[in-house]
Amino acid sequence: MKKTHLSALFGVLALLFLLAGCAQKETAAPTQEKTALFSCGLLSAKQDDLWGYIDESGAFVIQPQFDYAFPFSSGGVARVLFGDQFGYIDTAGHYVIPAQYQEAYDFADNGLALIKTEDLYGYIDASGAYVINPQFDAAVDFGHGTYAAVSSGGKWGFVDREGHYFVNPQFEAAGAFAANGLAPVQTNGVWGYIGLDGKLAINPRFAYAFAFDGSGLARVLVDDEFGYIDKTGSYVVAPQFTTATEFTADGYATVSVNDRFGVIDTKGSYVINPQFDMLGTMENDRAYYANKGKIGYINLKGQRVIVEQFDSLVPPLYVGGSFGSDGYAAVRFGDKYGVIGSDGKYSINPQFEGLLGCAG
Known part of the structure; x- marks a missing residue:
């Protein structure tokens, strides 16, 4: 696969993940936690070119005033863009x-948030005070881990909460530590994983490697095909897919073969055979599918429980919204966005210029 094609593939995958759920950096460690569409009871909505937040009745609780508004985190804080600057x-x-x-990201479990100012990345606490001063060329948030990947002088290393190097910059690229204590790193053009001792735990041999998800498995790319490995580096699901997502909290991943999408379990067995032109992640017994330019939803049995009738959230790509643990999904009908329940009926009629929830 040519580098440009690989970059395009990752770009499309990243966009799909963003639109199906919470916005986050691609290298952040997956949490595999179930989330509601209405985070903290609120959903960001766009009206008259500005973003605010609505409740489950569709009424604005926070009036439209921001240039962009992200979902609320479990701590009750949300990132917003005002003009060209981010705040909380x-x-x-x-x-x-x-x-x-210039940039701002959600607060991690350790209470720090990654930000960018004057073209450098650092970390702040909940009061906005710098805990790690802006000094890095690039960085990843702490997520659920103890260490964060940072880049300085063209090389990546890892720092602790005080900003001290745990692993000195030496890698070409790096991702987040997962709950199993492993983080993806790139060296000599290939990817492997290091452990909490800073040493290689899985020797570099992959064209690309993602962070381990909550299932204990990680996606890797080998010879243009995606598979899944365990913490020893052994294949649990051999590389065979054109595209593949991380496993959801329910233990399912969406994969594609020969331009057809299906769903597998953590053993690699098909739960839904590849048959759809496009298929979202299976969240809370619902996954969106595309047929003849319209979006509908299937259940875990592959049955079409909500017939295709909605428009793509982001045309020309066929993208639908994931169902949250609260049983709601954002949809688009014509040029307006609304919310449906798991039965496909509108709980909020299409009336907004955009919706951004935290489902999936």
């Missing part, structure tokens, strides 16, 4: 950290 607000719409950053 609470569920009342008040700034807890004023808009002042």
Whole structure:
């Protein structure tokens, strides 16, 4: 696979993951946690070119005033864009950290958030105080891990919460540590994994390697095909797929072969045979599918429980919204966005210019 084609593939995959669920950096460690569409009871919605937040009735609780608004985290804080700067607000719409950053990301389990200012990355606490001063050319958030991957001078290493190097910059690229204590790294053009001792735990041999997800498996790319490995580096599911997602909290991944999409379990067995032109991740017994330019939903048995009738969230790609643990999904009908329940009926009629929830 040519480098340009590989980059395009990752770009499309990243876009699909973003639209199906929470916005996050591609290298952040997957959490595999079930999330509701209405995070903290609120959903970001766009009206008259500005973003605010609505409740489950569709009424604005925080009036449209932002240039972009991300879903609320479990801590009750959301990232917003005002002009060309990011800040953080609470569920009342008040700034807890004023808009002042070029980039900003969700707070990690250790209480730190990755930000960018004056073209450098650093980490702040919930008060907005710098814990690790901006100094890195690129960086990944801490996520659920103890260490964060950072880049300086063209090489990647790992720092702890105080900003001290745990692993000195030496890799060509790096991702986040997962719960099993492994993080993907690239060296000499190929990917492997290091452990919490800073040493290689899985020797580099993959064209690309993702962070381990909550199932204990990680996606890897070999000879243009995706497969899944365990923490020893052994294949649990041999490389055979053109595209593949991480496993959801329910233990299912969406894969494609010969331009047809299906669903597998953590053993690699097909739960739904490849048959769809496009298929989203199976979340809460629902996954969107595309047919003749329209979006519908199937259940885990492969049955079409909500017939295709919705438009793609982001044309010309065929993309639908994932169902959250609260039983809601964002959909688009014509040029307006609304919310449906698991029965396909509207809980909020299409009326908004955009919706961005945290389902999946």
